[in-house]
Amino acid sequence: MIYGRCAACKSQRRRCPSDCIFSPYFPPNDPQKFASVHRIYGGSNVGKMLQQLPHCVREQAANTLYLEAQCRIQDPVYGCVGIISKLYQQIHETEVELAKIQTQIAYYKFQNQQFEAESNLSSLAPQGNNMEMEHFQWPSQALNYSN
Numbered sequence: 001m002i003y004g005r006c007a008a009c010k011s012q013r014r015r016c017p018s019d020c021i022f023s024p025y026f027p028p029n030d031p032q033k034f035a036s037v038h039r040i041y042g043g044s045n046v047g048k049m050l051q052q053l054p055h056c057v058r059e060q061a062a063n064t065l066y067l068e069a070q071c072r073i074q075d076p077v078y079g080c081v082g083i084i085s086k087l088y089q090q091i092h093e094t095e096v097e098l099a100k101i102q103t104q105i106a107y108y109k110f111q112n113q114q115f116e117a118e119s120n121l122s123s124l125a126p127q128g129n130n131m132e133m134e135h136f137q138w139p140s141q142a143l144n145y146s147n
């Protein structure tokens, strides 16, 4: 690459060799990326970690170290764990909310079933017909009372 020294070599004020371990993952146009991992892990430790890994996962490792370093800078006590805990808390609160809503739905369904059952019963035995049956009189009885 003709871009000059990588961000790591620039910050360490050294010559960037052609096989520099940092060069592919810490480009000179993003000095903050190396500054963050250097601050949290130390530049030489990051170099050692990358060297122990196969080439295919080095970029992912460098990006993960960067993310973790940023979290640790923002939250020195908990780092990434702080974000994970907040997300677990949100999941828990949402599950509680969901359980409440499911209970409400079950309650309203039950109420609706009871209402339907009651209205079916009243349509089978309407009150109006009962009243008419109670006041029915045979014509002969009506005659007897009038005498």
Ligand SMILES: [Zn+2]
Binding pocket: 005, 006, 007, 008, 009, 010, 015, 016, 017, 020, 021, 022, 023
């Ligand atoms: Zn370099």
